[in-house]
Each structure stands twice: as C-alpha cells, then as structure tokens.
Amino acid sequence: MxxxxxxxxxxxxxxxxxxxxxxxxxxxxxxxxxxxxxxxxxxxxxxxxxxxxxxxxxxxxxxxxxxxxxxxxxxxxxxxxxxxxxxxxxxxxxxxxxxxxxxxxDPDLLILKVKTFLKIYNQQNELKIVRDLLSKEIEIRKKDQENLENIVAERTKELVLKNEELEMRNHELQQFSWVVSHDLKEPVRKIQIFIKIIKEKFLIQEEKSLDYIDRTIRSAERMQNLITDLLEYSRLSSNVSPQETDLNLIINEVIADFDYLIEKKEATILVDNMPTLTAIPSQMRQIFQNLIGNSLKFAQDDVLPLIQITSELIAEKSFDSEVSENGNYCRIKVKDNGIGFDENYIDRIFMIFQSLNDRSAYEGTGIGLAIAKKIIEKHNGLITAQSAPNKGATFIIILPLTNQINLLQ
Missing domain, CATH: 3.40.50.2300 (Response regulator)
Structure with missing residues (x-):
C-alpha cells in the first residue's frame, strides 16, 4: 500500500x-x-x-x-x-x-518511478525471506557437515554484506539513470555469483535448499533485467539530436547481434530494402532489437522461426494509407510465425510491466514493447499489431521520413 x-x-x-x-x-x-x-x-x-x-x-x-x-x-x-x-x-x-x-x-514519470521503487522494495523483501530460509537450512546442515561449517558461514556473511550494500545503494536513487546502470547492477551480479557458488559447491543433493537457491537466482535475474530495461526507458526523455538514419544498416547490426540465437533456433530473417529517414539511430536500433528479439523469443517449439521485415512508402500517417512512391511516410511490417497472442489484449502489450505470456516459460520484464511505442511516438509515428494465438504476429509501424522529433516528450 x-x-x-x-x-x-x-x-x-x-x-x-x-x-x-x-x-x-x-x-x-x-x-x-x-x-x-x-x-x-x-x-x-x-x-x-x-x-x-x-x-x-x-x-x-x-x-x-x-x-x-x-x-x-x-x-x-x-x-x-x-x-x-x-x-x-x-x-x-x-x-x-x-x-x-x-x-x-509528470504523471507518466511519477508512475514509472513509483512502480520502480515498489518492485525494488518487494524484491528486497523476497531476498530477505529467502536469506532467512537459507540461514535456517544452513544451521540444519551444520550438524551433519562440520567440515563445511566455516565455508558456508563465510559465504553467507558475504551474501549478507552484498544485500546490505544493495539496500544502501537504493537510497542513492536521486540520480536515477546512472545509479541504476552501476550501483544496482553490480551488487546483483555478485549476488548471482555467490548464490551459484553456494548451489554448485555446498547444496548439491539438498532438494529443498536447491529450490530456495533457484528462486533466489531467478529473482536476481529478474531484477537485473528490470534494471537494464528501466534504464533504457528512462533515457528516452533525454534530448538527442536526430540525423539521417539508414534503417538497412540498423537492421543488419541488430541481426548480427542476434547471430548466435538465430543460428541456435535455425531462424530465417528476410529483409526488404528499407528507407533512410530523420531519426535518432540508437533509438531506431532499440525498436528493431525489441521486435526481432520478441519474434525469436516467442517462436513455436515445433516450427522454425521465419521473420519478414518489409517497407513501403505511403501518402498519409495512417495504418490504412495507400502506397505512394512520393509519400512522406513509411509503413514497416515485422511479421513472424511464432506463438502470437489474442488481439483482444492489443492495448496491454504496449503498456509498461505488462506481459501476455507465462514469464516462467518466456523470460522478460514487460518493458520492451513499451520502449518501442514511446520511441515511435517521440518520432511522431504510430505502432500497432495484428495476431492470433499460434498464428504469428505482425507489428506495423508508421514513421515520417523527415520530421521534428518531440524532444520534450
């Protein structure tokens, strides 16, 4: 409350x-x-x-x-x-x-910060509960494993110190973006390392203890992903000058970054000739990184992923606009053959912290599409999606070729 x-x-x-x-x-x-x-x-x-x-x-x-x-x-x-x-x-x-x-x-900024602090506060409480449970479990094991007593105590002490360090850093969130990028991510990374060390070296055959450890690891990973995505979301309000941006180069860079995952999933990505427009290159990269990443993440188990990225010039800023060779807007479609979603929930997929999928099966923070939508709106564009369960999804983007980006948005 x-x-x-x-x-x-x-x-x-x-x-x-x-x-x-x-x-x-x-x-x-x-x-x-x-x-x-x-x-x-x-x-x-x-x-x-x-x-x-x-x-x-x-x-x-x-x-x-x-x-x-x-x-x-x-x-x-x-x-x-x-x-x-x-x-x-x-x-x-x-x-x-x-x-x-x-x-x-600013209501949007206030809600973003409120939800951030609520999540961090709740996750800290979860970590404290798990830490207490681990302490009790360790005390039981001490009776049968005297040789491990000193080692477990030392590792537990290190974990407690890192948790206290994390709590202290949380009080420095007045400089939000760079505190998130450094002072929070580093302690979480060390928590993951020490928890995994305890799991691999000292709790190999204890099912109950392993369950607590796995929960802690998953909580730490979720927190790290949340921190990274929130940092990207918060940076969208910064003033960056637009420039001529070749989307062909942007998309090729993104595909290169996903090279390992594409090869692992045997995915095929087909890309049309893309336009050059006035935009912020790093933010265009975020859009396609989120959309292509989602298409790879939400692939069907028994179907090789196929992603098609097409582009055409249109006359008006409308999803239904006619094609025009001299149009001032481009309509970009990112289509896949993945698990899809129910279009009744189309509004939810672009909201921050919202996800339509089971997060235990498809890991994520629910921020990626919210980032894409905010970037596109900042570039005076539109985004929507068409989909059905197990029928794939098509994301449709409308962007002006030249525009004055709303730097105050």
Missing part, C-alpha cells in the same frame, strides 16, 4: 486518482503527525510526501522514519511545488528520501 501525505486535500485527490488508475492501493494522511500514527499501525511499501506542511514538515517526518528500525527501509518520495532550490533537494536526500520531484508532476 502507498501512503500519500499532504496538507492540501486537492493535491491528495489528484495523486490518489493517478495511482488508482494504475490499480495501486492508496492511503492518505493530512499532516506529518497523522502520517506517523498511521505508519505505526499499517505496513506501507512507499510514501509520497509533500515537503511544506504546518507543524511538522516532510523532512522531519522522513528523519523520524529513518531513525526507526521498523520504518527505515520504507522508500520516501518527496513532492514540492515551492522548495525547488538545490539546498532543499539535497536536504531531501540527506533525510532519507529516495527521490525528490518538483511540481507540476
């Missing part, structure tokens, strides 16, 4: 509506004092707190929470329409906040 703390009722109503539209459970408090009382009675996963409040301001509340063992790990996002100076932002992080957002608030 998320707690909103603000002394202005109109602000609470607006924030509550934004969060509830994304099916997030919300509670509210009209003052710092009321918030502290509620936090003692209720467990919250995230607190969104106004800075300027009478009697007890947001900084004072955060300091009290940071000093309490029970509440110190609850992430706090500060919101402020008045205190926008650097000294106030710095104070927000010093008092224990994980983010400081100035008003007016």
């Amino acid at each position: 998320i707690l909103i703390v603000d002394d202005i009722e109109a602000n609470i109503i607006a924030l509550r509506k934004i969060l509830e539209l994304h099916n997030l459970e919300v509670d509210t408090a009209n003052s710092g004092e009321e918030a502290l009382k509620k936090i003692l009675r209720t467990e919250y996963s995230l607190i969104i707190m106004d800075v300027q409040m009478p009697k007890m301001d947001g900084f004072e509340v955060a300091e009290i929470l940071a000093g309490n063992k029970k509440t110190k790990d609850i992430p706090v996002i500060f919101l402020s329409a008045v205190n926008k100076q650097k000294k106030f932002i710095s104070k927000g992080y010093e008092t224990g906040g994980v983010e400081y957002i100035t008003k007016p608030v």
Whole structure:
C-alpha cells in the first residue's frame, strides 16, 4: 500500500486518482503527525510526501522514519511545488528520501518511478525471506557437515554484506539513470555469483535448499533485467539530436547481434530494402532489437522461426494509407510465425510491466514493447499489431521520413 501525505486535500485527490488508475492501493494522511500514527499501525511499501506542511514538515517526518528500525527501509518520495532550490533537494536526500520531484508532476514519470521503487522494495523483501530460509537450512546442515561449517558461514556473511550494500545503494536513487546502470547492477551480479557458488559447491543433493537457491537466482535475474530495461526507458526523455538514419544498416547490426540465437533456433530473417529517414539511430536500433528479439523469443517449439521485415512508402500517417512512391511516410511490417497472442489484449502489450505470456516459460520484464511505442511516438509515428494465438504476429509501424522529433516528450 502507498501512503500519500499532504496538507492540501486537492493535491491528495489528484495523486490518489493517478495511482488508482494504475490499480495501486492508496492511503492518505493530512499532516506529518497523522502520517506517523498511521505508519505505526499499517505496513506501507512507499510514501509520497509533500515537503511544506504546518507543524511538522516532510523532512522531519522522513528523519523520524529513518531513525526507526521498523520504518527505515520504507522508500520516501518527496513532492514540492515551492522548495525547488538545490539546498532543499539535497536536504531531501540527506533525510532519507529516495527521490525528490518538483511540481507540476509528470504523471507518466511519477508512475514509472513509483512502480520502480515498489518492485525494488518487494524484491528486497523476497531476498530477505529467502536469506532467512537459507540461514535456517544452513544451521540444519551444520550438524551433519562440520567440515563445511566455516565455508558456508563465510559465504553467507558475504551474501549478507552484498544485500546490505544493495539496500544502501537504493537510497542513492536521486540520480536515477546512472545509479541504476552501476550501483544496482553490480551488487546483483555478485549476488548471482555467490548464490551459484553456494548451489554448485555446498547444496548439491539438498532438494529443498536447491529450490530456495533457484528462486533466489531467478529473482536476481529478474531484477537485473528490470534494471537494464528501466534504464533504457528512462533515457528516452533525454534530448538527442536526430540525423539521417539508414534503417538497412540498423537492421543488419541488430541481426548480427542476434547471430548466435538465430543460428541456435535455425531462424530465417528476410529483409526488404528499407528507407533512410530523420531519426535518432540508437533509438531506431532499440525498436528493431525489441521486435526481432520478441519474434525469436516467442517462436513455436515445433516450427522454425521465419521473420519478414518489409517497407513501403505511403501518402498519409495512417495504418490504412495507400502506397505512394512520393509519400512522406513509411509503413514497416515485422511479421513472424511464432506463438502470437489474442488481439483482444492489443492495448496491454504496449503498456509498461505488462506481459501476455507465462514469464516462467518466456523470460522478460514487460518493458520492451513499451520502449518501442514511446520511441515511435517521440518520432511522431504510430505502432500497432495484428495476431492470433499460434498464428504469428505482425507489428506495423508508421514513421515520417523527415520530421521534428518531440524532444520534450
């Protein structure tokens, strides 16, 4: 549950509506004092707190929470329409906040950050639970394996230290993109390494312990994938100058990157002559990397993957526009013969953190198509898809050949 703390009722109503539209459970408090009382009675996963409040301001509340063992790990996002100076932002992080957002608030950015902190908070709790279970299992094994006692204790201590390091780094998320790219990815990688060492060397024949270890490894891998994809998603708002971009070169580079997977799955990729357009090359690369990657990932077990990428010039910015040799737009189709999906859920596939497939069978974070859609919209284009279960999928993209990219989007 998320707690909103603000002394202005109109602000609470607006924030509550934004969060509830994304099916997030919300509670509210009209003052710092009321918030502290509620936090003692209720467990919250995230607190969104106004800075300027009478009697007890947001900084004072955060300091009290940071000093309490029970509440110190609850992430706090500060919101402020008045205190926008650097000294106030710095104070927000010093008092224990994980983010400081100035008003007016961008609803999409707010939801992205809220969901990110909720996922990280929940995954940390999962890791703590698994760590506790591992500790108990290790204690049982100590009775029968005295020779392994010192080694297991040493590895467990290292794992605990890395978990504590991860928790500490989470409090530095004010510089979101490069913290994600370094301070979080490295500890997760080391957690995976140490967990695998424990699995391979010390828990070879313990089925229950192996199950806990495998769950931990999968959680760490999901977290690492989420961090990487969120970093890419957050970079889309940065201002990058467009340039003449040959899509033939972009697609050839992407296919080369997937060379091993294409060979492993015996896939065939057919590509028409593609246009040159005004775009951001790195972002065009992300689009085709996600679409081609999905076609390879969601292939049918008994069918060799076939991916066809076609392009044609059209007159208007419309999926149904007529073909025109002198058209100012291009219509690109990426078609495969994979598992497909039900078109009734077409809107969901382009939403962040959404997936129509079993993640235990098809690993992913549910961000790839959301990234592609945001890039295409930033380039003043359109994207949709046509599909049916076990009949493959066709993604249709409309892009202008020359345009002024919306750098503020």
